[in-house]
Amino acid sequence: MHPILEEFCDKWVWPTMPGAPGAAFRLKLTREHCLKGWEIALERTLAEIEQDLANNDENWKREKALRGYAAEGVAMSIKQMSGQLLSVDIADQERYIDLQRMRARQIWDECKHSKLHADVLLGKGWVKNERELMDIAAANTQPLPAYFGLSMMFAHIHPLARAAQNYYQEAIACLGIMATLDRVADPLVRHEHLSQRDEELMHFMEGKFQIDFLCTTPQTQQPVEEALGYLLHQVGGIR
Ligand SMILES: [Fe+2]
Numbered sequence: 001m002h003p004i005l006e007e008f009c010d011k012w013v014w015p016t017m018p019g020a021p022g023a024a025f026r027l028k029l030t031r032e033h034c035l036k037g038w039e040i041a042l043e044r045t046l047a048e049i050e051q052d053l054a055n056n057d058e059n060w061k062r063e064k065a066l067r068g069y070a071a072e073g074v075a076m077s078i079k080q081m082s083g084q085l086l087s088v089d090i091a092d093q094e095r096y097i098d099l100q101r102m103r104a105r106q107i108w109d110e111c112k113h114s115k116l117h118a119d120v121l122l123g124k125g126w127v128k129n130e131r132e133l134m135d136i137a138a139a140n141t142q143p144l145p146a147y148f149g150l151s152m153m154f155a156h157i158h159p160l161a162r163a164a165q166n167y168y169q170e171a172i173a174c175l176g177i178m179a180t181l182d183r184v185a186d187p188l189v190r191h192e193h194l195s196q197r198d199e200e201l202m203h204f205m206e207g208k209f210q211i212d213f214l215c216t217t218p219q220t221q222q223p224v225e226e227a228l229g230y231l232l233h234q235v236g237g238i239r
Contacts (some may be wrong), residue, residue: 001035001039002039002042002043002046004042004046004175004178004179004182005035005038005039005042005175007178008038008171008174008175008178009035012174012201012204012205012208013030013171013208014027016212017212020212020213021212021213021216022211022212022213022214022215022216022220022221023211023212025211025215025216025221026167026208026211026212026215029167029211029224029225029228033168033228033232034167034168034171034228037168037172037231037232038168038171038172038175041172041175041176042172042175042176042179045175045176045179045180046179046183049179049180049183049184050183053183053184058124061120061124061186061188061189062121062124062126063138064117065117065118065120065121065126065192066117066121066133066136066138066139067138067139067141067143068113068114068117069114069117069118069121069133069139069140070114070139070140070141070142071141071142071143072110072113072114072117073110073111073113073114073115073117074110074111074114075114075140075142076110076142077106077107077109077110077111077113078107078111079142081103081104081106081107081110082107084103084162085100085103085104087157087158087159087161087162088100088159092159096159098209099159099160099210099214102202102206102209102210103162105202106166106202106203106206109196109199109200109202109203110199112195112196112199113196113199115130116191116192116195116196117192118130118133119188119191119192120188120189120192121133123188124188157223157227158223160210160214160215160220160223160224161223161224161226161227162207162210162227163206163207163210163211163214163215163224163227164207164223164224164225164227164228164231165207165227165231166203166204166206166207166208166210167204167207167208167210167211167228168207168228168231168232169231170200170201170203170204170206170207171204173200173203173204174197174200174201174204177193177196177197177200180193181193181194181197211224
């Protein structure tokens, strides 16, 4: 196992609250499915970073900031996370109030992610103000695949389906931040990643919490397995 993945697992994946009723299910998913995808994603990110650094120009920083402005930020959050809030029926709201609070919190976190990408573009002098980004197509493109369109993944299916996305996909976000901080010296890029590190970890922990404490029956585990199956299907395809 790569040392970065090993560190992440030792700190955040393996520790489990004693008596957490869904933990055995989560650890099974992790060993049978997640670890391989995490390893592939980390290797891919590290190879990309090496390639970017070898290029000896700054264009990759501009491209990543423009892409992330829409794909990791406001445009993604409003569409994806607010769609998932709607998967909680009125009658279920009391039961899933923690889940809804975490969803709402993540909308804010990911909107902040947009601003951090804008900070890189402003700090480097590539745009004069954030409003200019509205005229740049690359800053308004959402390349992520969709379940029902516009990246509203898992909306309207089951409130817990999203736990698979938080657990599996946000671990990849955490690993990407760890990899970047391990290799990249540019202070603006480091600042951006340091500023988002705790938030991405919270998104992963949201998935971990939901699986450990709410996915305790075949009825609540199945939507997680199905959503994870969809995500794993993408491993070969998306970034
Ligand atoms: Fe995130």
